[in-house]
Amino acid sequence: xxYVDEVIDLIVRENxxxxxxxxxxKEVLESLRVVxxxxxxxxxxxxxxxxxxxxxxxxxxxxxxxxxxxxVHVNTGYRVQFNxxxxxxKGGLRFHPSVNVGIIKFLGFEQIFKNSLTGLPIxxxxxxxxxxPKGKSDREIMAFCQSFMTELSKYIGADTDVPAxxxxxxxxxxxxxxxxxxxxxxxYEGVLTGKGLSFGGxxxxxxxxxxxxxxxxxxxxxxxxxxxxxxxxxxxxSGNVAIYAIEKAIQLGAKPVSCSDSTGxxxxxxxxxxxxxxxxxxxxxxxxxxxxxxRPSAEYHDGKGVWTVKAxxxxxxxxxxxxxxxxxxxxxxxxxxxxxxxxxxPTTIEATExxxxxxxxxxxxxxxxxxxxxTSALEMSQNSQRLSWTFEEVDAKLQGIMENIFLNVDAxxxxxxxxxxxxxxxxxxxxxxxxxxxxxxxxx
Ligand SMILES: NC(=O)C1=CN([C@@H]2O[C@H](COP(=O)(O)OP(=O)(O)OC[C@H]3O[C@@H](n4cnc5c(N)ncnc54)[C@H](O)[C@@H]3O)[C@@H](O)[C@H]2O)C=CC1
Ligand SMILES: O=C(O)CCC(=O)C(=O)O
Numbered sequence: 001x002x003y004v005d006e007v008i009d010l011i012v013r014e015n016x017x018x019x020x021x022x023x024x025x026k027e028v029l030e031s032l033r034v035v036x037x038x039x040x041x042x043x044x045x046x047x048x049x050x051x052x053x054x055x056x057x058x059x060x061x062x063x064x065x066x067x068x069x070x071x072v073h074v075n076t077g078y079r080v081q082f083n084x085x086x087x088x089x090k091g092g093l094r095f096h097p098s099v100n101v102g103i104i105k106f107l108g109f110e111q112i113f114k115n116s117l118t119g120l121p122i123x124x125x126x127x128x129x130x131x132x133p134k135g136k137s138d139r140e141i142m143a144f145c146q147s148f149m150t151e152l153s154k155y156i157g158a159d160t161d162v163p164a165x166x167x168x169x170x171x172x173x174x175x176x177x178x179x180x181x182x183x184x185x186x187x188y189e190g191v192l193t194g195k196g197l198s199f200g201g202x203x204x205x206x207x208x209x210x211x212x213x214x215x216x217x218x219x220x221x222x223x224x225x226x227x228x229x230x231x232x233x234x235x236x237x238s239g240n241v242a243i244y245a246i247e248k249a250i251q252l253g254a255k256p257v258s259c260s261d262s263t264g265x266x267x268x269x270x271x272x273x274x275x276x277x278x279x280x281x282x283x284x285x286x287x288x289x290x291x292x293x294x295r296p297s298a299e300y301h302d303g304k305g306v307w308t309v310k311a312x313x314x315x316x317x318x319x320x321x322x323x324x325x326x327x328x329x330x331x332x333x334x335x336x337x338x339x340x341x342x343x344x345x346p347t348t349i350e351a352t353e354x355x356x357x358x359x360x361x362x363x364x365x366x367x368x369x370x371x372x373x374x375t376s377a378l379e380m381s382q383n384s385q386r387l388s389w390t391f392e393e394v395d396a397k398l399q400g401i402m403e404n405i406f407l408n409v410d411a412x413x414x415x416x417x418x419x420x421x422x423x424x425x426x427x428x429x430x431x432x433x434x435x436x437x438x439x440x441x442x443x444x
Pocket of ligand 1 (some may be wrong): 165166167168169170237238239240241242258261262263310317318319320323342343344369370372373
């Protein structure tokens with residue numbers, strides 16, 4: 001049996017009930033076959049893949065908190081410090097009822113390669129809780145964040161592990177988490193990113209993942225003699241990533257016509273009104289039905305359905321496995337020319353293969369959504385310098401980073417004979433730097 005197959009088998013056997021983690025490992029290792037097979041003897045001797053797929057350490061802890069009526073609740077918290085070969089662990093925190101150790105491990109594993117692709121010194125980590133922020137008061141959110149950080153603070157620090165936001169964790173939560181860290185540790189340091197601008201946050205971090213996605217898509221389209229100008233785009237999600245992907249798509253001349261949340265979706269043929277969407281989602285924290293009520297051109301539909309809308313481009317920006325084989329078939333049928341992932345692993349392996357086989361340009365999230373974590377690393381740099389850069393400075397660096405990621409991914413794909421396969425290109429380019437650092441640091 002080949003080394004790749006052996007390690008995939010091992011991961012499935014040793015981590016039962018973690019299908020998302022199996023999926024992420026399979027996708028990466030399958031596409032690295034060409035590199036691994038060329039070095040199989042040495043890698044096997046060094047147990048390189050076993051070390052790559054096993055987190056350096058993982059924490060699981062109890063998070064008790066009291067709701068507004070005095071009732072005590074207990075949630076589970078996680079932090080997985082996956083790989084620290086190229087820098088302090090870096091990756092977001094997700095608060096969502098679906099969170100379990102397998103989801104955090106898939107996200108942490110992806111983060112290793114994404115962070116490597118940014119070219120910045122950050123290792124891979126991820127964390128979160130099965131806490132559901134929906135319907136909670138600000139006071140309850142604060143109580144949860146304070147309890148979560150009381151435990152998490154033992155494992156993180158500006159030079160060891162620097163969490164940030166992800167699903168269910170935005171500026172409000174990062175503020176409460178930062179306040180509690182400072183109170184416990186007595187340290188005013190860059191231990192979290194995505195902070196508010198008045199306490200060490202970076203301009204453009206809020207926008208960075210969505211903007212970065214569009215900078216990557218623009219570079220990919222240009223390299224294929226295409227452009228964003230005049231294209232219709234379907235976007236899923238209506239959170240941080242989706243909102244700023246929509247905003248940048250409009251600025252670059254495309255027309256995004258959809259967005260979604262976990263209960264339904266919007267089709268707005270006149271183009272999404274991004275200021276209205278921000279008001280509803282960021283300020284009022286309302287459902288998307290409020291968008292349709294306020295905007296005569298928009299239709300609201302229950303359930304899942306954005307991928308059936310006719311468009312040129314698709315940007316999945318909600319959650320894992322939201323774009324499946326039947327959705328990929330609908331996209332191809334409708335003439336979509338490019339799919340760029342804003343979310344982490346939103347496209348299943350079968351759907352990705354179908355899109356690629358049918359000539360659709362496909363940008364994997366670990367490359368195309370890396371702008372968020374890259375800008376987090378820029379926030380860490382500003383915190384270390386005790387300086388703040390302007391929006392324009394950060395945005396220009398972000399754009400440069402995303403264009404560079406595209407060039408590196410494209411070059412790696414070409415070098416190994418997989419021209420235009422950006423999945424293979426991203427995995428190879430991300431992997432090479434990590435294993436070089438791991439090899440240089442000995443068996444650790
Ligand atoms: N925030 C960031 O900087 C980054 C986020 N990501 C990824 O982007 C995706 C979206 O994250 P954010 O926008 O930050 O989160 P968010 O909490 O701001 O928004 C999440 C969006 O996804 C939708 N959603 C969540 N679970 C869903 C489900 N089961 N079915 C359908 N819709 C669902 C929500 O309704 C919401 O519109 C996630 O996959 C996250 O891991 C990736 C890179 C960076
Ligand atoms: O900004 C960060 O550190 C984390 C971003 C993140 O969680 C991600 O890239 O998926």
